[in-house]
Amino acid sequence: xxxxxxxxxxxxxxxxxILVPTFDELEQAYLEAKADPAFWQEYKxxxxxxxxxxxxxxxxxxxxxxxxxxxxxxxxEDLNHTGAHKANNVMxxxxxxxxxxxxxxxxxxxxxxxGVATATMAAKFGFDCTIYMGEVDVERQRxxxxxxxxxxxxxxxxxxxxxxxxxxxxxxxxxxVTNMDNTxxxxxxxxxxxxxxxxxxxxxxxxxxxxxxxxxxETGKLPRRAYACVxxxxxxxxxxxxxxxxxxxxxxxVEAGGRGKGIGEHASRLAYNDASVGVAQGYKTYFLxxxxxxxxxxxxxxxxxxxxxxxxxxxxxxxxxxxxxxAATDQxxxxxxSLTVQREGLIPALESSHAFAQAFKEVGDLDPxxxxxxxxxxxxxxxxxxxxxxxxDPKWEEFIIAKAKEYQNA
Amino acid sequence: MLExxxxxxxxxxxxxxxxxxxxxxxxxxxxLRMVEAMVEAGVDLMELQIPFSEPMADGPVIxxxxxxxxxxxxxxxKSLQIAEKITASFDIPFLFMTYYNILFRNGVxxxxxxxxxxxxxxxxxxxxxPEEGGDYLAAMARHDLAPIHIFTPNSTDxxxxxxxxxxxxxxxxxxxxxxxxxxxxxxxxLGDYLERCRNATSLPLALGFGVKSNEDFEFIRAKADIAxxxxxxxRVVERGGVAAVKPFIRGLQGGA
Ligand SMILES: Cc1ncc(COP(=O)(O)O)c(C=O)c1O
Numbered sequence: 001x002x003x004x005x006x007x008x009x010x011x012x013x014x015x016x017x018i019l020v021p022t023f024d025e026l027e028q029a030y031l032e033a034k035a036d037p038a039f040w041q042e043y044k045x046x047x048x049x050x051x052x053x054x055x056x057x058x059x060x061x062x063x064x065x066x067x068x069x070x071x072x073x074x075x076x077e078d079l080n081h082t083g084a085h086k087a088n089n090v091m092x093x094x095x096x097x098x099x100x101x102x103x104x105x106x107x108x109x110x111x112x113x114x115g116v117a118t119a120t121m122a123a124k125f126g127f128d129c130t131i132y133m134g135e136v137d138v139e140r141q142r143x144x145x146x147x148x149x150x151x152x153x154x155x156x157x158x159x160x161x162x163x164x165x166x167x168x169x170x171x172x173x174x175x176x177v178t179n180m181d182n183t184x185x186x187x188x189x190x191x192x193x194x195x196x197x198x199x200x201x202x203x204x205x206x207x208x209x210x211x212x213x214x215x216x217x218e219t220g221k222l223p224r225r226a227y228a229c230v231x232x233x234x235x236x237x238x239x240x241x242x243x244x245x246x247x248x249x250x251x252x253x254v255e256a257g258g259r260g261k262g263i264g265e266h267a268s269r270l271a272y273n274d275a276s277v278g279v280a281q282g283y284k285t286y287f288l289x290x291x292x293x294x295x296x297x298x299x300x301x302x303x304x305x306x307x308x309x310x311x312x313x314x315x316x317x318x319x320x321x322x323x324x325x326x327a328a329t330d331q332x333x334x335x336x337x338s339l340t341v342q343r344e345g346l347i348p349a350l351e352s353s354h355a356f357a358q359a360f361k362e363v364g365d366l367d368p369x370x371x372x373x374x375x376x377x378x379x380x381x382x383x384x385x386x387x388x389x390x391x392x393d394p395k396w397e398e399f400i401i402a403k404a405k406e407y408q409n410a
Numbered sequence: 411m412l413e414x415x416x417x418x419x420x421x422x423x424x425x426x427x428x429x430x431x432x433x434x435x436x437x438x439x440x441x442l443r444m445v446e447a448m449v450e451a452g453v454d455l456m457e458l459q460i461p462f463s464e465p466m467a468d469g470p471v472i473x474x475x476x477x478x479x480x481x482x483x484x485x486x487x488k489s490l491q492i493a494e495k496i497t498a499s500f501d502i503p504f505l506f507m508t509y510y511n512i513l514f515r516n517g518v519x520x521x522x523x524x525x526x527x528x529x530x531x532x533x534x535x536x537x538x539x540p541e542e543g544g545d546y547l548a549a550m551a552r553h554d555l556a557p558i559h560i561f562t563p564n565s566t567d568x569x570x571x572x573x574x575x576x577x578x579x580x581x582x583x584x585x586x587x588x589x590x591x592x593x594x595x596x597x598x599x600l601g602d603y604l605e606r607c608r609n610a611t612s613l614p615l616a617l618g619f620g621v622k623s624n625e626d627f628e629f630i631r632a633k634a635d636i637a638x639x640x641x642x643x644x645r646v647v648e649r650g651g652v653a654a655v656k657p658f659i660r661g662l663q664g665g666a
Contacts, residue, residue, distance in 0.1 A: 004541060004542070013539070013541075013542070014537045014538060014542055015537065015539060016466065016467045016536050016560075017539060017559065017561070017562050018564055018587055020539065020564070020565070020569060021564050021565075021566070021569075022564075160473060160474075160477065161463065161464070161477060166464065170464055170465075173466050174466070174469070174588075174589050177467070177587060177588055177589060178587050178588035178589070179587075180587070276515075278511045278515060279511045279537070280464045280509075280511050281464060281466070282466070282537065289511070289515070291515065292485055292512070292515060293462070293486075293511040293512050293514065293515030293516070294462065294463040294480060295464055
């Protein structure tokens, strides 16, 4: 591997020796694709015909007047096929998998959005597909498990460790070190060993490129601020990269504040002071770990943000100050989601609702001439059980009880 | 030096045996008793694994041992103290096996100095390729400790030469793809691969991953210098307790 992918002190490729040739092959395929304009054309055409891109930039008038500050625009990644930005990365890696002549894909998933996107891509390209998903997430994102299995993917619940996203990543690596000859690991976020952080960010840059053009066309100006939620960091890297050369645009990454500060209560690596630099899952970044370097439990209402590490590229942008990091708590997130559903008829995923929650805290302080963009990374259909629980919806509860009775009597 | 120990031991014994335990699994007292049983049964060198929460290269048996040890409260400092006690009590070389974050969090220089101080002779860090290991390799060299790298069936000849240049003591060759603890087919292909390993390095070769019976030993004899038994000893202890270790190790070596 020529370039080991460092962004200041973060990144690298801390991989087991058995995968060295596999990463060499992947790096080469990635660099060749990047240097080949025909590849990006093919990718854009696929995203247009299969995933409905470009996704719109929607003006949220009701929310804007509710807060009385800047005009709020929402980048609609929820309108991608499969309902989230994850499709951008997955279809790109699908094209690379085909270029490398591999016939099977594996992936980890937290919220299940990346798993569904990967299963969809595998169905379309004719690949075999195995998805690793923490047992806790299988439980809280059941609708996505259902669709993955319908599409022919094998979903393997991971019962080790904290039984969430990081454990699913470990298990996917264990599969890969055995089956690398015919298998590509479609990592779902801008984390992991080089070239993943950079490659995933490259595919997601389609978000920011579109958003910049759209906001200039619609409003004639650049946004004052751009907000995105940060799990591993792929939708944030995607939106932010459109504005890296515009220093006047403030970039705000919003992490999972969970139940507030303190190890085990949240999944904020950068906004809170509970994380430190470490090396795990093949890369160096800020991790929520103890003094010994053991990874700690995390918590978030949203499975997709419930992760111990963060993109090494975002860690370096945090240190340089180019991106500001904030956290939104579970309660703020449920409230922001409810407000957005009621006022705009938009249904942001719990993950995306973190970006909305932070924007809502700040937007009233801005001028009505200002514009902000919120990335709606996905839609919340998958979250119906979690949200219904959080809102204690009595009719939903009645429905589930009746449905369960129906199955019991069948 | 580790290499000269292996060479002189090889003059008396055709195939040496290295075993692997996870420190603190099931508890630190049992770790100590397992080492004692293994040394008495004639083990020639041992890997002591410091538990880590994300053991990416390990299969189900060692993974579970890592997480059970951590759940029982295994701290790194305690592993270091037990290791010191072990090296002081038994007269064979002991190596650390762990993941890079354990060194990194501690400070690589400080950790390596401590290794030297407590009588550990070398280490295997499966998620630290030499390209990322500059600080580690320099510290190991300063303290005359052996950094041991891994050859795999996927390694090119050129890669093997690079890994060999960055290693001392011996080379750990994995018998197959995959993680620890799954079965290995001891076949002609494996023989060819070991010959390729021999040609790439002048260091002694240890063969690990899936070694668990006297038959496997017969196959490895003359093709490698050291047989490594990892997950299987953990399984033996899980089934029969620490008392089962000695008969198992003796059986592997043909009852010797
Ligand atoms: C809708 C949605 N948004 C955001 C994320 C977080 O991932 P990332 O930070 O890589 O964008 C996920 C992950 O599952 C997701 O499903």
